[in-house]
Amino acid sequence: MIYSGKTLTVEANQDAIALLTLDLEGESVNKLASYVLKELGEAVEAIKATADLKGLVIRSAKEAFVVGADITEFHQMFEKDEAFLIDMNMNIHGIFNAIEDLPFPTVTAINGLALGGGCEITLTTDFRVMADSAKIGLPETKLGIIPGWAGCVRLPRLIGADNAIEWICGGTENRADKALAVGAVDAVLPVAELDAAALDILARANAGELDYQARRLEKTSPLKLNAIEQMMAFETAKGFVAGKAGPHYPAPVEAIKVIQKGAGESRERAQAIEAKTFARMALTDVAFNLVGLFMNDQVVKKKAKGYEKQASEIKQAAVLGAGIMGGGIAYQSASKGTPILMKDINGEAIELGLKEARKLFGKGVERGKLTTEKMAQGLSNIRPTLSYGDFGNVDLVVEAVVENPKVKASVLAELEDNVAEDAILTSNTSTISITRLAESLKRPENFCGMHFFNPVHRMPLVEVIRGEKSSDAAIAATVAYARQMGKTPIVVNDCPGFLVNRVLFPYFGGFSLLVEKGADYQRVDKVMEKFGWPMGPAYLLDVVGMDTAVHANAVMAEGFPDRMARDGKTAIQVMYDNQRLGQKNDLGFYRYEEDRKGKPKKLADDEAQALVAQVVSETREFSDEDIIARMMVPLCMETIRCLEDDIVGSPAEADMALIYGIGFPPFRGGALRYVDAMGVAEFVALADSLADELGPLYHPTEALRERAKRGEAFYS
Numbered sequence: 280m281i282y283s284g285k286t287l288t289v290e291a292n293q294d295a296i297a298l299l300t301l302d303l304e305g306e307s308v309n310k311l312a313s314y315v316l317k318e319l320g321e322a323v324e325a326i327k328a329t330a331d332l333k334g335l336v337i338r339s340a341k342e343a344f345v346v347g348a349d350i351t352e353f354h355q356m357f358e359k360d361e362a363f364l365i366d367m368n369m370n371i372h373g374i375f376n377a378i379e380d381l382p383f384p385t386v387t388a389i390n391g392l393a394l395g396g397g398c399e400i401t402l403t404t405d406f407r408v409m410a411d412s413a414k415i416g417l418p419e420t421k422l423g424i425i426p427g428w429a430g431c432v433r434l435p436r437l438i439g440a441d442n443a444i445e446w447i448c449g450g451t452e453n454r455a456d457k458a459l460a461v462g463a464v465d466a467v468l469p470v471a472e473l474d475a476a477a478l479d480i481l482a483r484a485n486a487g488e489l490d491y492q493a494r495r496l497e498k499t500s501p502l503k504l505n506a507i508e509q510m511m512a513f514e515t516a517k518g519f520v521a522g523k524a525g526p527h528y529p530a531p532v533e534a535i536k537v538i539q540k541g542a543g544e545s546r547e548r549a550q551a552i553e554a555k556t557f558a559r560m561a562l563t564d565v566a567f568n569l570v571g572l573f574m575n576d577q578v579v580k581k582k583a584k585g586y587e588k589q590a591s592e593i594k595q596a597a598v599l600g601a602g603i604m605g606g607g608i609a610y611q612s613a614s615k616g617t618p619i620l621m622k623d624i625n626g627e628a629i630e631l632g633l634k635e636a637r638k639l640f641g642k643g644v645e646r647g648k649l650t651t652e653k654m655a656q657g658l659s660n661i662r663p664t665l666s667y668g669d670f671g672n673v674d675l676v677v678e679a680v681v682e683n684p685k686v687k688a689s690v691l692a693e694l695e696d697n698v699a700e701d702a703i704l705t706s707n708t709s710t711i712s713i714t715r716l717a718e719s720l721k722r723p724e725n726f727c728g729m730h731f732f733n734p735v736h737r738m739p740l741v742e743v744i745r746g747e748k749s750s751d752a753a754i755a756a757t758v759a760y761a762r763q764m765g766k767t768p769i770v771v772n773d774c775p776g777f778l779v780n781r782v783l784f785p786y787f788g789g790f791s792l793l794v795e796k797g798a799d800y801q802r803v804d805k806v807m808e809k810f811g812w813p814m815g816p817a818y819l820l821d822v823v824g825m826d827t828a829v830h831a832n833a834v835m836a837e838g839f840p841d842r843m844a845r846d847g848k849t850a851i852q853v854m855y856d857n858q859r860l861g862q863k864n865d866l867g868f869y870r871y872e873e874d875r876k877g878k879p880k881k882l883a884d885d886e887a888q889a890l891v892a893q894v895v896s897e898t899r900e901f902s903d904e905d906i907i908a909r910m911m912v913p914l915c916m917e918t919i920r921c922l923e924d925d926i927v928g929s930p931a932e933a934d935m936a937l938i939y940g941i942g943f944p945p946f947r948g949g950a951l952r953y954v955d956a957m958g959v960a961e962f963v964a965l966a967d968s969l970a971d972e973l974g975p976l977y978h979p980t981e982a983l984r985e986r987a988k989r990g991e992a993f994y995s
Contacts, residue, residue: 282325284318289326295333296481297326302340309341311396312349320374326381334481335381337404338388338474344413345397350422353570357561364558368427372550375428378403379499384484384491388473389413389464394452399426402433402498405491406480407463409455410470415463418450420530422573423566423946427557431537432549436498438462440512440538447538448520448531502542513539527811527946530560564956568948571994572938575931575949576767582932583758583768589751590759591701593617597673599694600680601628601663604707606635607735608677611764613660614640620673622664629663636661639736667697675760677729679707682830687711688719695720703756705729709780709827710834713746713773723748729757730777731766732940740939741766746773769936772926775838776831778933779940781921782950784835784843785913787828788976790816791849793909794891797898800850800868801883806906811944816910817868818881820851821861829855842975850891857890911953912966913976916983918950922993923982930993951993960987 281289281297285304291297299322301309309315326335339345356364378385378400385404393401393415401407401415409415417426417434425431426447435443438461446453455467468476484491504512517535524531537556541549560566594617598608601623609632612619623629640657643649649657662669670676676698680690687706694704704726706716717723728744741761745754754770761768771778794800804815812819820828828851836844848856854867861867862879868887871879901909918933927933934949947953954962963979970977979987 281329282318282322284322286312286315286318287322289322291329291332292478294478294482295331296478297329297332297335299326299335299337300340301338301345307341308343308392309339309345309397310347310349311345311400313352315349316371316374320377323374323377327377332383333485334383335378335385335404336388336474336477336481337378337385337400338477339390341391343391343397344387344389344393345400346392347395347397347418350570350573353422353561354567354574357567357570361555361558361562364561365554368554368557369551371428372547372554375399375403376546376550379495384481384489386477386480388477389415390470390473392452395419395426395430396428399428399430399433402429402437405484405494406465406477406489408466408468408473408476408480409458409464410473411455411467412470413455414452415455415458416450416452417447418452420448420528420534421450421569423528423530423563423569424560425530425534425537425553425557427553427561429546429550429553431534431553432541432546433498434463435502435538435542436500440502440504440509440542441516443538444512444516444520444535447534448516448524499546501544504542509539509542513542527565527944529563529565533560565946568946568952568956571948571952572934572945575935578929578931579767579769579935582770582928583762586755586758586768586770587762590755591674591752593674593756593760593763595673596620596760597622597670597676599623599676599678599690601625601632603631603635604731604733604735605679606632607639607733608679608707608731609661610636610639610657611735611766613657614643615763615765616660617760617763618660618662620662620664620669622667622670624665626665629665633661633663667694670694670697670702671699673698673702675703675705675756677705677707677731679731682708682711682827684711684715688716691716691726692719695722701725703727703753705757707731710776710831712775713744713749717746717748724750725753727753727757728773728777729761730779732779738940739767740779740936741768742777742779742936742940743768743770744773744777745770767935767939769932769939770928771921771932771936774921774924774926775834778921778927778936780831781835781839781926782914782917782937783941784832785917785976786910787816787820787832787851788843788845789910789913789973790820791845791851791894792973792976793901793906794850795894795896796901797895798901798906800891803906803910806903807910809903810907810911811947813942820854821867821869821871821881823861824863825851825855825860825867826863842978848894850894853890853893854887859887859890908965909969909973912962912969915950915954915962916966916977916979919954919983920980922951923980955992955994959983959992960990963987 287301289299303309386406387401387404389409391413398415417430419426442461458464459467483489520531537553541552596612596617597620598605599622601621609619609621621632640654644654713728717726727749730742732738743757758768800817804817807815859866865871869881870884874880921927930951937943966977966979
């Protein structure tokens, strides 16, 4: 044994090949925590000190190779100064360079995921062999940082600047066939053959058949691009990537600049350039929030997995109510491999649902994500029906009929009589109380809410709503089914609007109050889009539909009359009264025409502005900061109330629900992370400054005031 630690071992085989095996004790995956890197450094020194070795294989004893750095360490590390982070990265460069400089050929056997630092380790060796099921990539820009352990240095030299920019700026996880095509790996094989292939490459390198020194020289020398080629590669890429990433996500463009600045430099000089930019990006608010987002996502997934362990298997699903929504749910289930019945009382609705599913499968084929065979297989997983004939074999049903409590209650009662006693019933409702709907059922313990967001195939969130009588078994099965569908389920307790709509409608309330005070709604849209929302509130209302907004607002007003009931007409009500429903009929706050791709194109509309003028009570100029405060305070306040009322279990779940459900700007980390960034006391002071004029929607809760006095954040 050359080296033995808690995270890796190194031993020599009979042919004097050192086998470095990563196997992090007590963990299901390998990750490059600080203590792992310390042991890696010790192991490399031990390898250097061992005489007569003829090669090195780096491999993993886990199912994944290395999933990356230990992100749970990031926030603590990023609290340090720039000098600390530069020094830390240069030390790691020293370890990785020592692997690259070993006096014999080296190879990595990539058996599973090799991401971030895991990918960067593979780049240190002369050769790479990869399992056909594995994936490799550098996703750091998705965390607001750049690859910091020479990913920006080695990858462009290995696969070319263009390919490296695509991998790094896109943060993609690349399949083995793609990695082979661009030259990132040397061979792709079944996982069982990796070790033999790695040893064979070393034998051939030692026999002089493969020139490992030439490979190494290419990776450690400047990029082979002249000045014109560099300008073409980098300047064009910067413009394209900046346009795609947007102004709030600087990391992708910074990564290109690092590759460009280091292109003509030696390895060490290029690494120093990378380390400096990494440190600068790590200290930004964007990186802090995106790392927090990743950790929140892990919290949500861990909770979902906990439910999954308790769940009975969902082998056969059904959706009740076809049309666009039913078709979307059927597509999502079928495309992920769970067969589904799609029932309606109306043949036209069934055909509309099937048309929606066919359209979505067809788009998958057009984009090259599906073969026609896979499309046919997916479509065969959807069985349309006008009767309950086969519902006796269904494990879980999603009721997705019209958003009307009487209709839903009647349909659910009828459904219950046609399924097995242990079948789980769920309702896809955005506002109707699950506890109230359960009153029509004989087995309310088998019932809960399953709120999908539109369009179903795009929106990652599913709210799983626990009614007063919903059992743990019903919740667990519904969470498991949502996961089978490729969705992110978040369990919330029952209340008007549940979590996401309960939080969204105070935001719309803030918008209505702004318009009444004389703010131009088109300017409000521009300000909020600049703030980071994918669309401003007026545009979002047009997408949601004015009829849906009016209905949901009435439910909120009934549930929370103290702060959500309003006297007089709002701009939303005026739009609805004048049959301006938004994109549903091409007239709302804006008017819509089809663009060349058949998508609705937003245009200003004088008639809409004239109608909105009816509700304006005064004329006032608002700064961008005023608009943001008046929009964001009620949304954040309602999120805080949901946490205090135990509607949602944790700040992480609340923030992820808003990001996945309504497009809260990810780089801001979520509503509660946004309040923490401002400071809880400062947020209370801001809310108080608006509350006298604007009313209860802006009032801080007593619990929030106490939190502010204690100097306590939502995230520790």
